[in-house]
Amino acid sequence: xxxxxxxxxxxxxxxxxxxxxxxxxxxxxxxxxxxxxxxxxxxxxxxxxxxxxxxxxxxxxxxxxxxxxxxxxxxxxxxxxxxxxxxxxxxxxxxxxxxxxxxxxxxxxxxxxxxxxxxxxxxxxxxxxxxxxxxxxxxxxxxxxxxxxxxxxxxxxxxxxxxxxxxxxxxxxxxxxxxxxxxxxxxxxxxxxxxxxxxxxxxxxxxxxxxxxxxxxxxxxxxxxxxxxxxxxxxxxxxxxxxxxxxxxxxxxxxxxxxxxxxxxxxxxxxxxxxxxxxxxxxxxxxxxxxxxxxxxxxxxxxxxxxxxxxxxxxxxxxxxxxxxxxxxxxxxxxxxxxxxxxxxxxxxxxxxxxxxxxxxxxxxxxxxxxxxxxxxxxxxxxxxxxxxxxxxxxxxxxxxxxxxxxxxxxxxxxxxxxxxxxxxxxxxxxxxxxxxxxxxxxxxxxxxxxxxxxxxxxxxxxxxxxxxxxxxxxxxxxxxxxxxxxxxxxxxxxxxxxxxxxxxxxxxxxxxxxxxxxxxxxxxxxxxxxxxxxxxxxxxxxxxxxxxxxxxxxxxxxxxxxxxxxxxxxxxxxxxxxxxxxxxxxxxxxxxxxxxxxxxxxxxxxx
Ligand code: G6P
Numbered sequence: 382x383x384x385x386x387x388x389x390x391x392x393x394x395x396x397x398x399x400x401x402x403x404x405x406x407x408x409x410x411x412x413x414x415x416x417x418x419x420x421x422x423x424x425x426x427x428x429x430x431x432x433x434x435x436x437x438x439x440x441x442x443x444x445x446x447x448x449x450x451x452x453x454x455x456x457x458x459x460x461x462x463x464x465x466x467x468x469x470x471x472x473x474x475x476x477x478x479x480x481x482x483x484x485x486x487x488x489x490x491x492x493x494x495x496x497x498x499x500x501x502x503x504x505x506x507x508x509x510x511x512x513x514x515x516x517x518x519x520x521x522x523x524x525x526x527x528x529x530x531x532x533x534x535x536x537x538x539x540x541x542x543x544x545x546x547x548x549x550x551x552x553x554x555x556x557x558x559x560x561x562x563x564x565x566x567x568x569x570x571x572x573x574x575x576x577x578x579x580x581x582x583x584x585x586x587x588x589x590x591x592x593x594x595x596x597x598x599x600x601x602x603x604x605x606x607x608x609x610x611x612x613x614x615x616x617x618x619x620x621x622x623x624x625x626x627x628x629x630x631x632x633x634x635x636x637x638x639x640x641x642x643x644x645x646x647x648x649x650x651x652x653x654x655x656x657x658x659x660x661x662x663x664x665x666x667x668x669x670x671x672x673x674x675x676x677x678x679x680x681x682x683x684x685x686x687x688x689x690x691x692x693x694x695x696x697x698x699x700x701x702x703x704x705x706x707x708x709x710x711x712x713x714x715x716x717x718x719x720x721x722x723x724x725x726x727x728x729x730x731x732x733x734x735x736x737x738x739x740x741x742x743x744x745x746x747x748x749x750x751x752x753x754x755x756x757x758x759x760x761x762x763x764x765x766x767x768x769x770x771x772x773x774x775x776x777x778x779x780x781x782x783x784x785x786x787x788x789x790x791x792x793x794x795x796x797x798x799x800x801x802x803x804x805x806x807x808x809x810x811x812x813x814x815x816x817x818x819x820x821x822x823x824x825x826x827x828x829x830x831x832x833x834x835x836x837x838x839x840x841x842x843x844x845x846x847x848x849x850x851x852x853x854x855x856x857x858x859x860x861x862x863x864x865x866x867x868x869x870x871x872x873x874x875x876x877x878x879x880x881x882x883x884x885x886x887x888x889x890x891x892x893x894x895x896x897x898x899x900x901x902x903x904x905x906x907x908x909x910x911x912x913x914x915x916x917x918x919x920x921x922x923x924x925x926x927x928x929x930x931x932x933x934x935x936x937x938x939x940x941x942x943x944x945x946x947x948x949x950x951x952x953x954x955x956x957x958x959x960x961x962x963x964x965x966x967x968x969x970x971x972x973x974x975x976x977x978x979x980x981x982x983x984x985x986x987x988x989x
Pocket of ligand 1: 737
């Protein structure tokens with residue numbers, strides 16, 4: 382989703398801005414632009430499409446400037462066009478602004494400003510901020526910005542420059558992430574630390590309602606009461622943002638193949654085998670409260686929601702807690718009884734998903750204990766939660782989440798065991814679970830060795846337009862996630878269903894052109910899954926089974942079979958999803974889709 386990069390220093394700004402934008406490309410966007418001041422004039426260059434097109438446009442311009450702001454846009458208000466792309470400027474082209482987030486009261490402000498004579502060029506909500514600052518400006522830009530943001534309702538991370546303020550960039554945050562990067566006599570601001578990786582590892586995370594002013598040789602951060610703040614400088618580990626395809630054709634494929642490692646990273650140092658318990662330093666500070674909670678509500682979106690869906694079964698198996706799972710975007714509409722007996726667990730790869738953030742803010746207001754499972758260190762969700770566990774899975778660049786999903790499942794299991802061991806889970810049960818967990822990386826390696834065979838099978842399915850994915854119990858979320866992977870990147874229609882529900886609707890779709898992917902582990906759901914497959918076959922449906930049973934019973938009723946190693950039922954989904962990720966990948970590749978950047982999707986969804 383929208384990305385911001387700003388630079389203020391002694392080097393030429395444009396190449397740094399372009400490079401930063403390229404590093405933000407993975408988030409998903411439709412247009413891009415930048416502004417800088419050259420010879421006292423605001424210069425703004427914008428384009429629809431790729432950052433490389435913006436780079437071509439800047440190539441012949443001979444701009445000489447060492448500060449500027451840039452943006453990749455994912456359209457919300459107004460279609461993708463040069464006019465609607467950011468930066469947006471005021472009437473006199475003196476103020477230029479880039480913005481992430483949504484201004485909810487922009488229509489009302491726009492009308493007010495139009496009545497005062499301001500001329501608007503775009504359909505964006507962002508342009509209103511440029512005009513508002515212009516309207517509030519007397520002789521101090523900082524004051525004008527603060528006055529303006531006081532009027533804004535919604536979420537924003539903004540960067541502002543003004544032709545009269547050479548070498549100064551003004552940054553404000555409310556709800557959308559902005560990070561300040563500190564170099565040697567140069568400063569950066571970005572919506573995502575990945576954009577700053579080649580330049581600095583020293584970061585300061587802005588909190589809501591803070592303003593940062595960057596100069597080429599100093600910066601300061603204030604709150605809205607004009608008080609200077611001492612903020613902590615975080616040093617980011619290089620591994621947290623390494624972006625490199627390492628010879629793989631796509632990031633997604635690389636990330637699928639990284640799963641043995643990302644799973645190890647999820648449990649490394651977090652297992653005490655001889656006590657059958659997990660050790661989670663991030664939860665220790667709230668241990669007292671955690672031991673007393675009665676109910677856990679999981680909130681998340683997209684793939685993280687599917688991890689949460691499975692989390693419900695995992696927590697139910699390992700703890701005595703009442704468990705609910707809710708889509709973050711729906712959570713706020715519910716009249717839930719939240720109090721100190723309740724913990725709300727947010728699961729988020731990016732740590733910035735606006736819906737998840739809004740959900741936990743709501744839960745905080747009502748007194749629940751906030752927990753988080755987050756991959757991106759220091760992000761908003763990580764900051765706002767009372768305690769949590771990082772995935773340490775490294776950056777995930779492919780928009781379709783793969784390695785973070787399995788990493789989330791491992792961490793959910795560790796948290797459930799952590800709580801469960803204070804309740805009824807025995808030492809033996811705990812150590813059996815942890816022993817099985819430790820075997821997962823090697824078992825995944827075995828699945829990945831069969832990638833070629835999975836590719837061959839996938840190619841036989843690439844021409845189908847519709848797919849049904851079915852599973853039961855722990856593998857109902859696997860079916861949902863498998864279907865999501867396929868639709869996200871190959872644009873085939875795929876529905877994930879609990880297998881028992883199939884006869885209440887989806888079975889009417891089945892014919893020889895509507896294949897079913899059945900997840901059939903050898904567990905308590907096996908016989909019922911076999912019945913479901915028979916029902917599909919009776920309607921000429923084609924079947925691909927994902928199973929750990931190589932026996933004739935399942936072989937004889939499946940058109941294709943992918944075998945995965947066996948583990949405990951509760952962990953089996955972590956293995957079962959791997960062939961489904963590869964299946965989706967190979968189909969999307971065969972169809973010539975942009976696997977890492979599927980149309981209309983964004984990696985980090987910072988609007989509600
Ligand atoms: C977007 C991404 C998905 C992701 C979802 C939730 O839709 O495309 O891959 O699962 O957001 O993101 P989060 O960062 O909160 O896990």
